[in-house]
Amino acid sequence: MATDWRGLRDRLIEEARRRGWAAAGVASVRPMRQARERGLRALAEGRMEGMPWFTAERVEASTDLGGRYPWARSSLALAWPYAPAAAPGDPVAAPTAEPGRPRGRMSAYACLPSGEGNDPADYHDVLGRRCDELVAWLREQVPEVRAKRFIDHGWAMDRAVAERAGIGFAGKNACLITTEAGSYVLLAEVLLSLPLPPTPRSHRGCGTCSACLPSCPTGAIREPGVIDATRCISYLTIEHRGPIPEELRPLIGTWAFGCDLCQEACPINQRLAPIPLQGGVATTTQGPVPFPDLVECLELDEEAFRERFRRTAVWRAGRAGLARNAAIALGNAGDRSALPALRRARDGDPDAVVREAADWAVQQVAGRQPVLATTD
Ligand code: B12
Ligand code: SF4
Numbered sequence: 001m002a003t004d005w006r007g008l009r010d011r012l013i014e015e016a017r018r019r020g021w022a023a024a025g026v027a028s029v030r031p032m033r034q035a036r037e038r039g040l041r042a043l044a045e046g047r048m049e050g051m052p053w054f055t056a057e058r059v060e061a062s063t064d065l066g067g068r069y070p071w072a073r074s075s076l077a078l079a080w081p082y083a084p085a086a087a088p089g090d091p092v093a094a095p096t097a098e099p100g101r102p103r104g105r106m107s108a109y110a111c112l113p114s115g116e117g118n119d120p121a122d123y124h125d126v127l128g129r130r131c132d133e134l135v136a137w138l139r140e141q142v143p144e145v146r147a148k149r150f151i152d153h154g155w156a157m158d159r160a161v162a163e164r165a166g167i168g169f170a171g172k173n174a175c176l177i178t179t180e181a182g183s184y185v186l187l188a189e190v191l192l193s194l195p196l197p198p199t200p201r202s203h204r205g206c207g208t209c210s211a212c213l214p215s216c217p218t219g220a221i222r223e224p225g226v227i228d229a230t231r232c233i234s235y236l237t238i239e240h241r242g243p244i245p246e247e248l249r250p251l252i253g254t255w256a257f258g259c260d261l262c263q264e265a266c267p268i269n270q271r272l273a274p275i276p277l278q279g280g281v282a283t284t285t286q287g288p289v290p291f292p293d294l295v296e297c298l299e300l301d302e303e304a305f306r307e308r309f310r311r312t313a314v315w316r317a318g319r320a321g322l323a324r325n326a327a328i329a330l331g332n333a334g335d336r337s338a339l340p341a342l343r344r345a346r347d348g349d350p351d352a353v354v355r356e357a358a359d360w361a362v363q364q365v366a367g368r369q370p371v372l373a374t375t376d
């Protein structure tokens with residue numbers, strides 16, 4: 001008897017939704033020409049500089065997964081939701097800081113809970129487990145199915161697959177926006193050996209809205225949908241190694257890891273329920289928090305950093321990366337009570353990049369008011 005592929009596809013999507021995915025759809029594995037052109041253009045214009053793994057070869061391969069995996073007949077696109085940090089109507093409101101403990105920001109995706117208790121977790125682990133569970137369900141229906149999952153993989157283009165499967169549309173901030181959870185979703189795709197028919201593309205779009213464009217403090221959104229990663233705070237605070245270019249430092253504000261500003265500006269996101277602040281927790285003892293204590297982030301040693309962030313997204317920045325970011329954020333926060341901590345880092349941090357960032361921050365903060373009680 002012929003298999004009802006459409007029926008199986010619909011049951012798979014339903015099962016994904018039942019298991020907590022915000023959206024699911026199916027795309028064909030034909031080459032993605034437009035995504036290929038956009039990727040190559042980003043490279044040619046130097047917008048991906050600093051991410052040496054993003055090569056033309058990868059763009060070619062990641063936009064033709066069917067060519068690389070000839071057994072694949074369809075691609076299941078999945079979006080996992082997470083809660084934003086901001087309060088509705090007051091996107092950047094932070095809880096009141098204790099005197100002498102200025103708070104910064106960490107992007108909401110980094111604060112994603114593991115789903116087992118409230119412990120934070122690296123989303124690659126969370127989504128990986130969820131994909132495996134879904135494939136196990138599919139295997140119960142079709143035991144011979146072959147599957148390969150991709151989550152933030154260097155050799156895949158998650159947004160383009162999700163867009164093709166119609167689980168959302170590409171916003172002017174370049175983010176994939178779903179109906180169910182706005183752009184606060186993390187993406188995965190699973191190549192399948194089954195000829196599941198594609199789901200239709202989304203008919204939605206940004207329309208006349210352009211609220212995200214002026215919300216970007218560094219001007220990283222060059223034109224609608226086109227990001228200059230070299231200016232993006234997300235790149236600078238997560239991927240970039242070495243000193244952050246001086247002219248960009250004042251524009252980073254108090255972001256210690258990632259940036260959500262172009263998502264917080266989006267009216268589609270503003271109706272979503274924020275992460276409960278749990279009484280205004282600021283300490284990173286249990287992992288990333290939306291409004292972290294910046295002095296704490298500056299002063300963690302390697303062991304404390306490992307203990308707190310080993311299995312979270314913040315691990316990617318490294319101890320020195322987070323301390324560098326915290327120093328710059330403290331420089332921008334302008335709170336003089338952080339000067340002793342900044343001077344300690346300037347004089348004693350084992351990493352030269354952190355010492356230099358702390359020195360810059362001391363000059364910013366000390367220079368802000370008449371210098372009476374400082375030797376700098
Ligand atoms: C490299 C990378 C980055 C780089 C470069 C980002 C970029 N825009 O290219 C940096 C470090 C800056 C970055 C930042 C962020 N990232 Co990132 N990143 C990636 C990665 C690894 C590859 C992206 C890529 O191939 N870029 C090249 C360009 C050409 O591709 P693209 O942006 O995916 O292209 C889409 C849009 O730009 C749009 N587009 C491009 N050109 C044009 C032109 C027009 C006219 C229009 C209308 C649209 C349009 O269409 C494309 C297809 O949908 C993916 C994971 C993956 N393997 O796909 C995650 C990924 C894109 N990142 C993700 C996230 C969450 C973020 C941040 C929100 C993190 C944060 N809070 O700090 C920010 C958002 C910044 C932003 N506004 O884009 C998610 C996106 C989730 C979503 N809802 O879209 C992904 C998919 C990871 C995941 N698996 O969930 N990221
Ligand atoms: S993540 Fe921040 S810096 Fe990057 S494009 Fe969006 S607003 Fe600009």
Ligand code: SF4
Nearest residue numbers: 171172206209212266
């Ligand atoms: S803010 Fe407006 S223009 Fe930007 S992504 Fe959201 S809907 Fe689109």
